[in-house]
Amino acid sequence: MALKSSGEQQVSEFEQILKESTSELLEKVESGNLSDAVNLIQRIHDERNRNLYLEVGRLTRALHDAITNFHIDVGAGNPVSEEMSQMANATDRLNYVIKMTQDAANQTMDKVDESAPVAERLREQAAALRKDWARLVRREMKPDEFRDLYRKIDGFLKESEEQAGTLSNNFNDILLAQGYQDLTGQVLIKVITLVQEIEENLVNLVCMAGQVDKMTGIQHDKSNPAEQDACAPEGPIVNAEKREDTVSGQDEVDDLLSSLGF
């Protein structure tokens, strides 16, 4: 930021010289003092060049600093080494997030897959016992059947106790699998910081390049790049509240489709 303000100072200084010299130049030309006028033009020209070299030098140095800051290894004769680059490091970090979330999702689903049949078996046994129990309450049960029920209830209580333990363990494992959130959160914050740094540095570079453009009179083509295919996949919409071209949920999808006659 300090570089940017000093760059602006340079330009206003040059503008000041240019303004002052213009009236002087007009005076000299009107009074017929042509050789002084030509000298003055030469001085303005030299001043412009000096400022331009300063600006380009500053821009080059800032670009170099930006590259060094991100540890993007582009040294001559030095093959691009990915281990050295913070960019590659950020890629690794993001891949780590994908892996952690995937592992957690799979662990959770494993435990759910393991638990669902346990709950289902308990439900089936309880339902069967309740039928028998109802017959007992209605006094429809023969002594032999009662002895059988007596045994079955004992077995069911024992199994319920064991299986409740299994379910409880599985729930605990599911809970622990959510620990990825803390770890991936930390990693993502690091990557966000890097992205913010890069953004700031790029903005600075653009400002500096703007000064050079101003002095050289370079005009950029401001027309928009080719518009993106409207149907190109975009992934989840992260700023849905700010978007008007997206639906906010399944109800809006259904409304849209039914408005099309679906």
Next chain:
Amino acid sequence: MKILIVDDFSTMRRIVKNLLRDLGFANTHEADDGLTAIPLLETGNFDFLVTDWNMPGMTGFDLLKTCRADPKLKDLPILMVTAEAKREQIVAAAQAGVNGYIIKPFTAAVLKEKIEKIFERLEQQ
């Protein structure tokens, strides 16, 4: 009922597979993008296709268009389950001949409702 589930994330395939199994559809197969799905669809005699949109290789949208252009697959019921939420995309999918469109994240109830609706419609025809 033989169903093909196409999604590049294995966890999402697993979720859809489990939900379909709970709805009574146990005969499911998987592919991770359009390119791997097409050969399976060509030879597999599938009755139903559930596909994501955003996948590397070939997107679900291109898979949908490819199916509709294929005489063998033009009538295959296709349900899109995707995070793509632009109105233009939903309209384009409808125009390309999708049978149902579910926005992620979704619930088991929505999946059930859309599948039932698709088969109700097919029976009416």
